[in-house]
Amino acid sequence: MAVNVQKQRKLSDYKLSSEQGRLAVERGLADAKWYLPPVPREKMQELLQRRDWPALRDTMLWFALLFGSGIAGLALWGTPWAIIPFAIYGVIYASTSDSRWHESSHGTPFKTDWMNDALYEIASFMVLRESVVWRWSHARHHSDTIIVGRDPEIGRQRPFSLFGLALKFFNIPAFFKYFESIARHALGRVTAEERLFIPESEFGKLFARARIYLAIYAGVVALAIGIGSILPLMFIGLPNLYGAWLMVVYGLTQHAGLAEDVLDHRLNTRTVLMNPINRYLYWNMGYHIEHHMFPMVPYYNLPKLHELIKPYMPPVYNGLIEAYREIIPTLLRVAKDPNYYLIRPVPPAPSQSHTPQTSTLITSDAAPDAEGWVNVCDLVQLLPGEVLRFEHRGNVYAVYRTQIGQLFASDGKCTHGNAYLADGFLEGACIECPKHNGRFDIRTGAVLRAPPRVALKTYLAREHNGQIQIKLG
Ligand code: FES
Secondary structure, rough: OOOOOOOOHHHHHHHHOOOOHHHHHHOOOOOOOOOOOOOHHHHHHHHHHHHHHHHHHHHHHHHHHHHHHHHHHHHHOOHHEEEEHHHHHHHHHHHHHHHHHHHHOOOOOOOOOHHHHHHHHHHHHHHHHHHHOOOOOOOHHHOOOOOOOOOOOOOOOOOOHHHHHHHHHOOOOOHHHHHHHHHHHHHOOOOHHHOOOOOOOHHHHHHHHHHHHHHHHHHHHHHHHOOOOOOOHHOOHHHHHHHHHHHHOOOOOOOOOEOOOOOOOHHHEEEEEEOOHHHOOOOOOOEEHHHHHOOOOOHHHHHHHHHHHHHHOOOEEEEEHHHHHHHHHHHHHHHOOOOOOOOOOOOOOOOOOOOOOOOOOEOOOOOOOOOOOOEOOOOOOOHOOOOEOOOOOOOEEEEEEOOEEEEEEOOOOOOOOOEEHHHHHEEEEEEEEEOOOOOEEOOOOOOOOOOOOOOOOOOOOOEEEEEEEEEOO
């Protein structure tokens, strides 16, 4: 069904400093509660498990494709046959790095976190995204997906021209904007817009990375000049012009032509079932609604998540061709009428609750004892490896029992945003926030993974007379 109800947009509305951004906050669209389908707790715990092997296997194959096509391109350089390996190399380098960048930014593909960080830095460089800037912009994209004036990653800003869209297939003007941006950051300058979503404590890292990127590009250009050939640039630099087209083909399926300013990913995001080759190249990001709803689920578990929540989802698209049968006419129309967007049919939702029914909630008004201890629940209500939400006299806490049976407690809301930690993923002594994958050490409250920057407040917890207690005094 198509409707025509949105206010006429201006490109300036999309700036984070715009009046539209202020209005979004006023209207409760910022860091808001989104629709989530119910998922049985034990099923979700299974889906959240990370393993190193699937991502390691896929990444080794990815590098093999990259190096294999690169070496073939080098061997055939100077002949017309070089076009074939470079066409493959360019797509692997500049298009498929997008989904590797994306997944590793969430810290979910690998169980071993340094591997996520290493892949993130490499893929960020390849896809022309400054790793610091985009780590923060992507956190905002997940809080405020396609909320105008709040989401810095809205790809199809209205109005847009078809010519401008066509240029994106060659990564223009993003290519030139990137070099302007790294040059500015290398000089130690940030824009007012960037200050709205990048914490100042990250600026040092941002400037250092920009200088490294510039040094690499300067080295490649110097080498090209030195040997009198563009060959070095065919490997680093030019792939982002000649090989970025597949990133756009995949990327348009995510949100193009769908609603803005809604709090339901089923209305502003698409899930496209792809063939095995595209699923590999895109790292299952075709399951995009599922990813936005549950960003803690690693890419290799998204098909299982899709099966679980299918009854709550709008109809899926069976392949890219089916998706583009809708996307192309929609974009043609939006180009003429920026007010136009599609409303996707969604089944009646049995629950609009923010809590995805994956955590146990216990409420109590009981007064603490003389030493400040408060009963939370019976021992059996908190099994090893579980976390529950405890609401006491208007405050929210998270109470944890690790796999080895130790009890811990902390404030129940993430220090970064509007999310209950009890909906997160507990592994060892680390709790991962369900919203942007921020991580905390539950023993000390220390931040283990951004975007949170403020430590959690922790409390003593114990077993006492068959009860779990926390000390709030
Ligand atoms: S709300 Fe952002 S990491 Fe928790």
